[in-house]
Amino acid sequence: EVLLVESGGGLVQPGGSLRLSCAASGFTLSSYSMNWVRQAPGKGLEWVSYISSSSGSIYYADSVKGRFTISRDNAKNSLYLRMNSLRAEDTAVYYCVRDHQMLFDSWGQGTLVTVSS
Amino acid sequence: QSALTQEASVSGTVGQKVTLSCIGNSNNIGSFPVAWCQQISHGAPKTVMFGNSLPSGIPDRFSASKSGTTASLTVSGLQPEDEADYYCSTWDHSLNAWVFGGGTKLTVL
Numbered sequence: 412e413v414l415l416v417e418s419g420g421g422l423v424q425p426g427g428s429l430r431l432s433c434a435a436s437g438f439t440l441s442s443y444s445m446n447w448v449r450q451a452p453g454k455g456l457e458w459v460s461y462i463s464s465s466s467g468s469i470y471y472a473d474s475v476k477g478r479f480t481i482s483r484d485n486a487k488n489s490l491y492l493r494m495n496s497l498r499a500e501d502t503a504v505y506y507c508v509r510d511h512q513m514l515f516d517s518w519g520q521g522t523l524v525t526v527s528s
Numbered sequence: 529q530s531a532l533t534q535e536a537s538v539s540g541t542v543g544q545k546v547t548l549s550c551i552g553n554s555n556n557i558g559s560f561p562v563a564w565c566q567q568i569s570h571g572a573p574k575t576v577m578f579g580n581s582l583p584s585g586i587p588d589r590f591s592a593s594k595s596g597t598t599a600s601l602t603v604s605g606l607q608p609e610d611e612a613d614y615y616c617s618t619w620d621h622s623l624n625a626w627v628f629g630g631g632t633k634l635t636v637l
Contacts, residue, residue, distance in 0.1 A: 514618075515563050518565070
């Protein structure tokens with residue numbers, strides 16, 4: 412069974428930083444591209460970032476470009492999202508999502524990030 | 529405003545067939561496959577269709593199709609547990625980003 416478990420969310424002040432992690436199991440992480448997708452309270456889904464299986468290709472949504480950094484450690488079966496210069500509008504549940512042929516395949520349960528003073 | 533357009537709400541009775549639509553353009557739906565995910569009561573989303581493939585464990589009353597720049601998700605034999613928000617998504621090569629629809633709230637009457 413594919414399992415994606417996010418962690419690292421919490422309350423952070425505007426301008427602060429946070430690092431999210433996603434632990435993958437039930438499949439070979441190194442064979443898949445991965446994404447982060449977020450959902451602000453009461454809003455729809457928003458794609459945040461993509462990383463290819465070998466980290467050779469990385470993309471970001473314009474809303475986070477220059478502030479967020481996606482990375483992965485296939486040996487540790489883990490995906491990460493480093494978030495700097497956080498803003499109130501970054502408040503959301505962040506989901507780790509497996510990619511299958513450029514489509515969102517499997518989702519984690521999410522971790523809540525709240526940016527507030 | 530979302531890059532993909534979905535109905536805000538759709539409703540149907542138990543056993544009925546309903547179709548949800550997702551309208552895009554030639555840069556996204558017109559060129560790439562579409563995935564559909566289901567979100568029940570603001571829980572974690574679950575993919576119910578990706579391209580024309582039904583993920584393991586998803587009942588075969590779910591089906592998908594695409595015509596030009598419009599994708600559709602059909603639920604045949606609607607069940608109470610199908611009540612949820614549904615989102616479509618695909619790659620947009622002009623935006624160099626994955627895009628979502630705004631979501632459709634499916635209500636089972």
